[in-house]
Amino acid sequence: MASPDESLTEFFPKYNPPIRAHKYTCVGLGMEVMKRLKVLEKDFPGITKSMMLVSCDENIEDLIDYTTSFPGPQGFLIETEKDHVLVGFHVRVAGRPGVFLSDLGYHISRVVTVMADRCYPHTGWFTQSDEPHCRKEYSYQFNVHNPSYVEWHERETRGDKVKERLSLVYVTKAYLSAVAVTEKRNLVWDLRSLLARDPKGHLTAGIYFPLKKKDQQFTMFFDGVNGKQRKKLKFDSFLELQKIPDEVVDEVEQCNDQLRLRDGELLSVLKRLATIMTDEEYMTELLGINDKIVQLSAGT
Structure with a gap:
């Protein structure tokens, strides 16, 4: 707004957004929680290296098409917003694979455990918020067609109306474009x-x-x-x-x-x-x- 010679449309593509302390979106919150969890390295060696930002596509319309067309998200980069990030950790419990997910961007006050076999300590459905006018319930599970993705199911109940939403979290590799893509997208x-x-x-x-x-x-x-x-x-x-x-x-x-x-x-x-x-x-x-x-x- 301060530039008399350049429009927002011209300025936005080349803008590199900063991550501002105490003014975090999901990107900054994810980075902050990773920084703070490094103190656990002494008690849990290797946790620092295992932490990563993972990307999330919200409002998935065709689950099977999305998860089976490509092994990863590269084939969909043109047609997705990548508008959310979480923190992920790959774990094994008695040899069974799983992942921990921390989502402060959606203000989830627990670390969600997602086990590939959906057995203990798999979190399953839980109540995220229960207000007089609205109850929100979440559940996370590995996709059966492609274990690179974790399905995030949301169920919102308002009176007798129930609305469901599906998102996909890509957990196989770290998301390296959180600032350039997600933080920047959220600015507008x-x-x-x-x-x-x-x-x-x-x-x-x-x-x-x-x-x-x-x-x-x-x-x-x-x-x-x-x-x-x-x-x-x-x-x-x-x-x-x-x-x-x-x-x-x-x-x-x-x-x-x-x-x-x-x-x-x-x-x-x-x-x-x-x-x-x-x-x-x-x-x-x-x-x-x-x-x-x-x-x-x-x-x-």
């Missing part, structure tokens, strides 16, 4: 969020919003004196801080504290976001880049 994702979670991965406070050209608003949630609060607010009301109602400022400050930000930081972030969202040319370019990536991954 059309859903943004800033969230706080408890040690179990449950949401406690934050903001989230879709990127849109019109009707630009965000949802803010936090624990208030009367329990959980969820507010929908318009970005343009944050363009001039002195005009924000005192009640809204107070709610933003409560959310700010629960996000563990510096005093006034969330209000400042919202003002900067409001300024960005009103830049129609920038937003058009950003959403256009995202659309092109989606079209490319769909093979259209």
Whole structure:
């Protein structure tokens, strides 16, 4: 936005995104957990060498076609987004092969054990989150056609409606393009969020919003004196801080504290976001880049 001579469309292909401390996506979180787990090397020799980032393709439509066309993901690189990464460790339990998966990007508070024979200590189905309006359950298992892939099954229940989703994690080799591909792809994702979670991965406070050209608003949630609060607010009301109602400022400050930000930081972030969202040319370019990536991954 600061460059008067270059559009976002021209700038984005050559941009090399940094990994910013305390502002991690799944890529940074994976790198951070690998760095911290190195202290286990003394008690578990070889663990440092066995750790690796592994790539994940979300929303798989044809499982058999995907897993049997090629031994690895190389044949699909044009038509996939590789928009998520996890940390993987290959293990053997009494000679039986398996893999440990750590997914802080999806805020899973356990290390998932995936055994090839699906016997103990295979994790199987578990409840990832159970809120009054939505329950999410996950399960991981090796694909029967191609053991290079672990299937990640998600079951989301809202009332009497159940929605299922399938993703594939490639675990045979380390993913070497996490920053150049996944981190960069997520910069133009059309859903943004800033969230706080408890040690179990449950949401406690934050903001989230879709990127849109019109009707630009965000949802803010936090624990208030009367329990959980969820507010929908318009970005343009944050363009001039002195005009924000005192009640809204107070709610933003409560959310700010629960996000563990510096005093006034969330209000400042919202003002900067409001300024960005009103830049129609920038937003058009950003959403256009995202659309092109989606079209490319769909093979259209």
